Amino acid sequence: MTNSSRFIIAASLLFSIPFASTGMAATAQVTVTDAWMRALPSSIPSGGYFNLHNDGPRQITLIGARSPGCGMLMLHKSENTGGLARMEDVGSVDVPAGGTVKFAPGGYHLMCMEAKPAIKPGATIPVTLLFKDNSSIEATFAVRNASGK
Ligand SMILES: [Cu+2]
Incomplete structure (x- = not known):
C-alpha cells in the first residue's frame, strides 16, 4: 500500500467520508510475502506457502484460494x-488485527490438487486468496523444486 492510499483510508475513518465502507474490505489491509509453491511430480499435490499480514484494525478471515x-x-x-x-x-484461518499467520511446511499450507504443467520450478503462478467479507487478493507465487529451491 502506498503512503497516499494509507492516508486516504485513515482520513475516511476520521471524517466518516461516505466511501469509507470500501476501505474496510479485507484486501485493503492485507499483504502477502514470501509466497512460493513446491512443484512435485504430477500426481502428488503441491504445497503453497506464504506469510499473511493483517495491517488493519480488525480481524480478517481467509476462507479459500484458487x-x-x-x-x-x-x-x-x-x-x-x-x-x-x-x-x-x-x-x-483467522488473522488478528496487526498479526501475521505463516503458511509453512509442517503447519498451515495451501494444497494444489491436480497441478497443471504451469507449476514448474522457476515459473510464477497467480493465486487468489478469498476472504470472508467477499473480498479477495491476488498474489504471485514463485514455483520452487522439491527441495524448496
Ligand atoms: Cu495438505
Missing part, C-alpha cells in the same frame, strides 16, 4: 500427533 495452476486449491493444516504426520482441511 489458482489457474491448480484443479483445486485447498486450505490445509499439517499436524504431528504422536509422531504421526497428518493433514486436514481447514474451513477458515
Whole structure:
C-alpha cells in the first residue's frame, strides 16, 4: 500500500467520508510475502506457502484460494500427533488485527490438487486468496523444486 492510499483510508475513518465502507474490505489491509509453491511430480499435490499480514484494525478471515495452476486449491493444516504426520482441511484461518499467520511446511499450507504443467520450478503462478467479507487478493507465487529451491 502506498503512503497516499494509507492516508486516504485513515482520513475516511476520521471524517466518516461516505466511501469509507470500501476501505474496510479485507484486501485493503492485507499483504502477502514470501509466497512460493513446491512443484512435485504430477500426481502428488503441491504445497503453497506464504506469510499473511493483517495491517488493519480488525480481524480478517481467509476462507479459500484458487489458482489457474491448480484443479483445486485447498486450505490445509499439517499436524504431528504422536509422531504421526497428518493433514486436514481447514474451513477458515483467522488473522488478528496487526498479526501475521505463516503458511509453512509442517503447519498451515495451501494444497494444489491436480497441478497443471504451469507449476514448474522457476515459473510464477497467480493465486487468489478469498476472504470472508467477499473480498479477495491476488498474489504471485514463485514455483520452487522439491527441495524448496
Ligand atoms: Cu495438505
